[in-house]
Structures are given as structure tokens and as C-alpha cells.
Amino acid sequence: MRRGTRYGVLLGPLLAGGAAPDLVTRAARGLGLPERGRYAVVVLGTPVPDAAVAEGPDVDGARWWWGAALGSPGAEVGSPGGAEDRAEGREVAVVLLGSAGPARAAARLRELGAGPGGVSPVVGSLAELGAARRLAGTALLTCEPGSREIVRLDERLPAALLVSRPELSTRLLAEVFGPLLTLVPAERSLLVETLEAWLECGGSVGRAAARLGCHRNTVFNRLRRLERLTARSLSRPRELVDLVLALDVLRLSSAPP
Template identity: 55%
Template structure:
């Protein structure tokens, strides 16, 4: 009798825990249910209103699903969703940069963090945008990124059909080059952009002469029929570069 009662109690406890996590999953999926946020707040022991962040990482990149981790006063709830691990964090007064550093200690990345949600009801949007932030990380890269740092790339990955057209329309002739030649021009453009348009500083990154950088950029302009000195055409080039990084296999 005692064993049966204990087993039933354990079973009831598991069902209760499953209901708790089901409420969190419903929030992450942006389900529209009256009183959902309030019920989840009670079940999870979290404030209904407050600052929350959601991070998305590839499966195997974080903690076990359902585990709650209190680290330096920061509460982290982990959930597994298809090929993602989702971390829901009650930030309190902490800045998101603190969370970036914490996740970076737990896993190399890549990982994406959405905008801060003002309450549990905003977790669905924060989760969706965390997925978008993760999608801006090119294959093979590491690090935890915030959506606010990747907005142009986020626009590109959010519109794959338009992204394909942009890539073909701007970088079409570049894509036809030998992969090694193409990679050289792309890396030169990346370095020039990283250095704020300074050919001299880009040359230092690339271990070549400043004139070599300028010659490569002029060749890139000829291939794309766009000028890096015209703001609108420069925007097209940078967006096409994001599309290239995210969709074209790198040598």
C-alpha cells in the first residue's frame, strides 16, 4: 500500500511539473489564452511583469531541458524545442550584456538573444526574435549575439526569397568567380567595412598594401556595377554581403 501511494504521489508530481512547463511552452509559442501569463507566473514562481530575456541556442548547446539554474541570483529556465534549446531568464535589473557573458561561459555558441520582454506575456515575441538572431550567425561561427546588433542581417534572413534576389542581383558576377578569388574580394570588403571604410586599416588586417585593398575594392565595384561611395549602393552591397555569408557555402 505504501509503495503504491508513493508511486502515485511521484506520478502526480510529474504530471504537476509537466503542467508547469506546458504553461511556459504556451507562452513561448505566443498562445492566446485568457489569464495565461498570470497562471504561468503562479506556477513558475515568477513575477508576471518584469524584465525577461529569451535566448536560442542549437540543440546540445546549453543545459538539460526543464532545469532551473540560479547563477549569481539570475534564474534561467531551459526548454528543448525541436532543434533549439531555449533559455528564459528573469533579468531583474541586470543588463542583457551580463546574460551574454553568462551564456558564453556555458557554451561557445552560436546563440541569439531577442529583445527584452516587459513581462511573461511577451516571451513569445522574444523567443521568435531570439530565433531570428540565432539565424544571423553564419555556419561555423561561435559567440552569443543580440538581435539589436544584427538588425540588417535579421532583415535578410527573415525574407529568404528577397534575400536570394538581392544576392543574385548584386553579387551575381562575383558568384561566378573562382571560389578562392571570390573569397579574397569578399574578405577585403569585410575588412574595409570593419575598419570603417579605411583602406589603410583594412590593409593592416589583411597583411597587404593599402593600394592592394583599393584595387580589390575597385574590382568589386566593377563586378557589381555599384559604387562604395554612394550610400544607397553601399547599403545594397552590405545587405548582399550578409546574404552571401548566410547562404553561400564558404571554401
């Protein structure tokens, strides 16, 4: 993994997006990178650990280049208010992927104690790094506040849609969970925790009850109450989608459930 002013200067225009072909070629030569290859971009929400910038490739052959933090001069462009703009001031890396792909890159960051962080999908050239950087920044925004998660965008696509349109996310939360949000925090948390357990247990009331340490009738009654409060049924797929998406918005909110 490499880091330095020289790398940042060369990477900045690529990560900003829209670099002219001759600039991409010069950057590739300066960095010693192929113009075409399997690349991913990582955006971290905290300073990069020292161990992450050690020289040399990873065990699977991946090579890392750490550039300027997002929001630094020449390294950040985009439409105001977009998800990528809300990720300014973050650490960013370009990864020439090894044989194990982006999943191994994410695992490597977890091993180093980095996070929270987002990893972009694979792109096929240096010219696509700007788009990859924006997607990695969006993935970062799907991490729960205060967490140390390292997530790949492809694992968080529904949540990524939500964070990309915060005004719609706010509206969705109010429309679906409005009555639930009026409950006292302890009562609200109990219903939210039960819904989360039921979803994680594949819709099994019995398994959810075992996880929560209560009787299955207690889980059933809580879920029925949640259905009444939200006017949505867990047995109707479209209404269940509403509940799951609203739950994601609540999870990503800085306020506790």
C-alpha cells in the same frame, strides 16, 4: 537555472504565444514568476550545457527557466515558412533578467561554451514571451553557419531582416553579387575578404592593407575591381548599403565565399 518536464509544460503555452490571461496567471504561479517583469528569451542551436541548468540565480540576480525544445508538441506555433519555424528543434530558455540585462545573459552563455544562440530584446511580461521567442529564433538565424556565436537581436537587426525574408535575400545576393559569384572561389574569396577588412577598418584603405598584410594599392585595386563587377560604388551611400547587405547574405549562406 531550472529545467524539467514541469517547467516545459508551463512554459510551452507562453512561448507559443497567444496564451489566455488565466493561463498566463496559472503559469506564473506554477513557475514562481511575476506576470510583469524584465524578461528575455534565449534560443540555442545546440544542446544546452549541463552547467547552464544549475539551480540558483546568476551573479547579477538573473533567473533562468529552460523549457521544451522548439518544435515539441504544444511549444511551437507560427506561420509556415517564417523565420521562427526554421528554428524548430532548438533549446529555449526564459530569463527573468537581473541588473545587468540581456548583455549579461548573452555573456553568461558564452562563458558556458553554449552556442550558436539568439537572445531576444527585453519584454515586459510573461504574455509577451511568444513574440520574444520568435525574435530570439530570428537572432539565432543571423549566426554564421558553424559558429558558436551568442548574439542579441538588437545587434543584428539588418541581418535579421534578411533572414526573415529568404526569397528577397536570395534575390539581393544574385542582383548585387551575381558577377562576383561567377569567379573562381579563390578569387572571389580574395575580393570578399578585402571588402570585409575595408568595412571593419572604417573605410580606411591603409588600415585594411595593414590588416591584410599587403600594399594599400593592392587593396585599392581590389575594391575598384569589386565596384566594376557589382556596378556599385563604395562612395555612394545607397549603393554601399546594397553591398553590405549582400555581404551579410553571403556570410549567412552555408556556402563559403
